[in-house]
Amino acid sequence: MQTVMLHGAGDVAEWRNVARSLALAGTRPEEIDWREGEEASLFAAQPLPSPSAEVASLRVPRAFLDLAEAVICHADAGRFALLYRILLRLQDDAALLSVAADADIAAAHRMEKSVRRDCHKMTAFVRFREVPGDEGSVRRRFVAWFEPDHHIVRRMAPFFVRRFADMDWMILTPKGSAAFQAGDLTVSDAPAVKPDLADPTDALWLTYYASIFNPARLKVKAMQSEMPKKYWKNLPEAALIPTLIEQVPSRLAAMAYQAAQAPPVFHARIQARRQDVDAEPPAPSGTLAALRDAARTCTRCPLHCQATQTVFGEGPDTAELMIVGEQPGDHEDLAGRPFVGPAGRLFDRTLGEAGIDRAATYVTNAVKHFKHEPRGKRRLHRTPNAGEIDHCRWWLRHEITLVKPKLIVATGATAMFALTGEKGRLADHRGSVQPFDDGSALLVTVHPAYLLRLPDPRAAEDETRRFRADLVAARDWLATTPARPSTSNTRNAAPLPETRADGWHAPPSPPR
Template sequence: MVTVVLEGRGDLTEWREAARSLLLAHTTPQTVDWRCRNESAGDLFEPAVEALEGPIAGAGAAPTFAVPKVFLSLAQAVICHRDPARFQLLYRVLFRLQAERTLLEVLSDADVAQLHAMEKSVRRDCHKMTAFVRFKEIDTERGHARRRFLAWFEPDHHIVARTAPFFQRRFTDMDWIIATPKGTAAWDGGALTVSAEPAENPMLTDATDALWRTYFSNIFNPARLKVKMMMTEMPKKYWKNLPEAALIPGLIAGAEASVVAMAERAASEAPLFHQRLQAAAQAEPEIARPPAGTLEELREEARHCTRCALHCSATQTVFGEGPQDASIMIVGEQPGDQEDLAGRPFVGPAGAVFNAVSQEAGLERQSTYVTNAVKHFKYEPRGKRRIHQKPNIGEVQHCKWWLTRELALIKPKLVVAMGSTALMALTDSRQRLADLRGQMLQLGGGQSLLVTVHPAYLLRIQDEARRHEEMARFRSDMARAADFGRKTPVDISREQRTVRSG
């Protein structure tokens, strides 16, 4: 049996050096007795054991093994745990890793589970230290320009050295000492020093104690009180060193009465500033409404659209744009992220493709009316991004009310449906877009309909050869639309008769 005596105050280096020596000597975990120095005196009747101080003789200096980085990360936390069994656990896992390289991936393993449980306990203790340390100002020494503060904290584990850098970064502009039963950390503006020697509670009080109590009593909300949750986040063992904790029993006991009093004090009338805002709004000159029966009137009306729930999350209504007498009307699916922000259709990546291809095909956007089947951006938030979502049938039907009025005002000779959503909005058809692609169909009122893909579809094609092929087909569709726009009513009528007779 080999006994290893360590200081056991959160220093990974001393354990690592001993563990390396033991491992190089192929010492099994069952033959090692790990102890802390303050526990190593033992019992008078305990058999004598061999104490390891430094490397084992004959073990060699160069290590011949490796461990995963995740083990070292876990070990740095677990070594701070107060349980004396942590040394044996770490060495047992280290020994097993030499034969079981993926051991740490087996979270159901008893040793691995215990390792993670200890790491979590240390991490939680560090968090509580950063939350519950209360600095108190002490007298500044003569000739010392910086203010000096002292705090007392009682951690569960040996975390002083692990947590001290947080306080150095946060309170670098003042001198401070954090004293605990498991060591002390100090910062003087130039150097951070940490000692493992236990300290005694200085029992200090100062004027900030009253400030803490005032702050806590004002942020305490009796209407949202959950005692069990509060006790989880602010365990009772920390209360004796928190000046505000003395208020907690009274605040809990009076919570119900406080809620009743809050309800009685609730405002029965709108605040004065609300009345002033209403008066200012009524005093503003009324803005002239756009002429009746124009696109401007329809656009202003659509700006306040609440026909479906999409308006709740969208930035604004994205209405169509273009001349009211346009002979060609382009109908897309819905605005995207950039269109939603700009308030204009086809200004994003898909719009850039549409503009470039249309120009090559001889279709001028300035003389074309461009709009969407759905006027609000539908998306799913993912972090800081807004991911496009396809409108459902109900949302398309709600927005068809606007599209029908646009068609009635503009009276285009040709309507180009770009994408399946636009096709469904214009025809109520559920046919596959691929079956109608490139075809010239008939709408009511003598208008023709050309079906093609949406430019966004072209951007999603990964295969380069197929993307070139689909881009050429889209260019051909736009060229056909441009040619149709140049035809006379007689030519169009003749072509429609030919389509019907065929």
């Protein structure tokens, strides 16, 4: 039986040198008695065996070295034997680490996860307290006490060096200590004794912690799982937490009462004064500007409740080409302009490649408010339903009436349905110019957002090429079709249309 003695304080190089010698000598796992720390001092050191002629060299993947660096820090005494078994098995099976169901691999990953969690706790719960520094030194000096589960001091010391390089500090633990002084790092494996520390700035920290404590977000079980009791006793704010938890009901009631209060009296006067300064003369009735102003306060459907603002169309009111999308996205909702997000950038680039000037094009959407579903911090797009499209059709038809484009390009099935009332397959209508209302024409193509969602790069490239070809067809049609009679002098003053039998138009004033 080969007895191996290690310090076992997270030093992977110590284990690696011993394990390499044993493996090259052909020593089997069951022939090794691994010992560490104080237990190792009771046994006499044995020389390592000589390399065997049968074992020429050792080969291990880089992933094993990374795994060993974490596992060797674990407090389990069986970690040395576990890593040695995996080392020998890797010589016969190079893909062993990918077998998650293997007992040795599963055990190693459990140890690695436990060590990484302990490292995270150390970065979160170490609290430095200032102590008097050396006379004449310009660097401040701090000391911290921490109780880790594993031998992670050596592993985590470089992190604190990078974070606190401008001061001298010591981190004392029952499993060793780290000291950083004048730019030099020293790590010791000897257990440290908890010091009696007092910092006058603790009172300032406690005041700050109590002021930022949010009772509406209190989750006691989460606090207990993420911050076990052994950490609580070493944190100055732990003394405040029971009292703060007891005050939660009264503080929540106070917050609710405060939220229901009206703003100060002077607030209304300030807002009124600002409105007087910022107020602009109303746009002439029957113009796009007047329609845009009316759309800002649209409440025809529930979508206005969640959206940041109405995203109306933009472009010249004499544009020969109108492009209709589906609805604003997240970027458009915040900016208040159509086609400015990722799909908008693709749209602009493809327009340029097709020889179409966006500045000469009227761009709008079938639905004017962003419909979305909150998902964490993100707002995920949701397709408008038929009722929401019907409500917004009022605005779209008035835009068409005022702009009087020669050609309308519908991008996507929602835009096609808003314009034609048809829910058929978009592919059946795509790419060809068809007659539309009031002497204009319609061309149906895909929405640029569809191109961004395609997972296959080759398919995305082909569809983008087809999208560009549709826009080129629109450009060529406009270039070869005679211009409609000019109404530039009267179009903006024309009254909005009355309701028609087919339901396309609504009364001049949008109902609330």
